[in-house]
Amino acid sequence: MSNGDQEKRFPNQRQEQPGMEGKMVPPPDSGEKEYKGCGKLAGKAAIITGGDSGIGRAVAIAFAREGADVAISYLKEEEDARHTREAVEQAGVRCLCFRGDVGEEPFCRATVETAAGEFGRLDILVNNAAEQHYAEKLEDITAEQLERTFRTNIFAYFYMAKAALKYMREGGRIINTTSVTAYKGNPVLIDYSSTKGAIVAFTRSLALSLAQREILVNAVAPGPIWTPLIPASFPGEKVEKFGENVPLNRAGQPSEVAHSYVFLASEGASYMTGQVLHPNGGTIVGA
Numbered sequence: 001m002s003n004g005d006q007e008k009r010f011p012n013q014r015q016e017q018p019g020m021e022g023k024m025v026p027p028p029d030s031g032e033k034e035y036k037g038c039g040k041l042a043g044k045a046a047i048i049t050g051g052d053s054g055i056g057r058a059v060a061i062a063f064a065r066e067g068a069d070v071a072i073s074y075l076k077e078e079e080d081a082r083h084t085r086e087a088v089e090q091a092g093v094r095c096l097c098f099r100g101d102v103g104e105e106p107f108c109r110a111t112v113e114t115a116a117g118e119f120g121r122l123d124i125l126v127n128n129a130a131e132q133h134y135a136e137k138l139e140d141i142t143a144e145q146l147e148r149t150f151r152t153n154i155f156a157y158f159y160m161a162k163a164a165l166k167y168m169r170e171g172g173r174i175i176n177t178t179s180v181t182a183y184k185g186n187p188v189l190i191d192y193s194s195t196k197g198a199i200v201a202f203t204r205s206l207a208l209s210l211a212q213r214e215i216l217v218n219a220v221a222p223g224p225i226w227t228p229l230i231p232a233s234f235p236g237e238k239v240e241k242f243g244e245n246v247p248l249n250r251a252g253q254p255s256e257v258a259h260s261y262v263f264l265a266s267e268g269a270s271y272m273t274g275q276v277l278h279p280n281g282g283t284i285v286g287a
Contacts, residue, residue: 009244010226010251012236018131019228021053021080028226030058031255032087035065040266042067045119047112049073049102049160050129052081054227055177058254059126059261060084064091066262071096071115073107073129080228094119102129103151108159112167122167124265127157127199128177132192132233146191153195157202168215175264176203176219178276183221183285189233196221200276207274216273220260223280224251247282 011025021028046063050056051072057080060070070088074081074097081097088095096115100107116122131152135141161174168174181189182196199219207217224230224243230251231239243251260277263269278285 010239010242012240013231014236014239015228015231017133017232018075018077019053019230019232020077021057021228022083024226024228024231028054028058029253029255030087031061031258035062035255035258037062037065037067037091040066040262040268041124044068044123044265045071045115045121046124046126046265047071047073047115047122047160047164048126048128049156051126052077052084054229055222055225055254055257056126056128057084057087058258059128060095061087061091062258062262063124063265064088064093064095066266067093068124068265069094069119071098071111071119073098073100073102073111075099075101075129102156102160103148105159108156109163112160112163116167122164123171124173124175125160125164125168126175126177126261127160129156130177130192130195130229132189132229134188134233134235134238135190136188138190141191149191150195153192154198154202157199161206165210165215170214172215173265173269174206174210174215174217175261176217178203178219178221180221180223180278180280180283180285184283203276204274211273216264216269218264218269218272218274219276220257220264221276221278221280221285222252222257223278223283225257226251226253243281246280250281252279252281
């Protein structure tokens with residue numbers, strides 16, 4: 001789907017958590033038809049959490065077409081993961097899939113160890129897996145939900161990075177997915193927005209910590225992007241208007257965000273660390 005062809009309104013729809021890309025109407029654009037690589041990541045190996053769908057899938061496809069072997073993790077969305085694996089392998093590179101909960105450190109450690117062993121190296125870690133839950137007011141957020149959101153959205157980033165550093169060498173890249181909500185907040189995504197703010201601080205702090213090792217740590221803060229999180233989180237009437245409150249007056253597609261990750265993983269970003277890119281449809285936020 002090209003940007004010009006994208007509908008500004010989405011049909012009323014609702015899914016159960018964590019959401020399936022294969023059930024979305026219209027399907028998101030992951031760049032399968034349009035993305036053409038030019039070898040920017042040739043010979044590299046990457047791990048992408050939440051790589052089965054949404055932004056993670058688009059990044060996996062882009063990395064593959066730039067020449068990188070790719071490992072993805074996913075919670076339980078088998079069909080989405082299979083689709084991503086097929087798209088990655090069509091680019092002529094290897095793809096590994098790991099099913100499990102990134103909120104559990106043993107799974108993160110095993111994923112990294114297995115992927116690095118199979119690929120013989122690890123150059124790029126993309127921390128991307130996330131969950132969000134719509135809540136009209138703070139009192140609706142249970143202790144269980146709060147802990148679950150933090151485990152998936154920020155604990156996992158610590159776990160994956162900690163495991164990855166055993167294998168990363170000079171020039172390695174860690175790219176974290178934060179959100180525009182880290183900068184402007186969201187009244188119905190209070191716990192989610194809080195984790196995204198934590199990711200910004202984690203990115204900046206880890207970048208400083210790893211600077212002497214020349215491992216670069218950056219982040220991407222997407223605005224409203226059409227991914228499974230949307231119909232799995234919001235009431236149907238909210239989905240219909242998703243993305244209308246940004247200057248470009250539309251939601252973005254995962255394919256439009258993937259380029260930011262390719263840049264941060266490539267030599268073009270060799271003098272960047274501790275920074276955040278903002279593909280958000282024109283919302284002006286603090287850096």
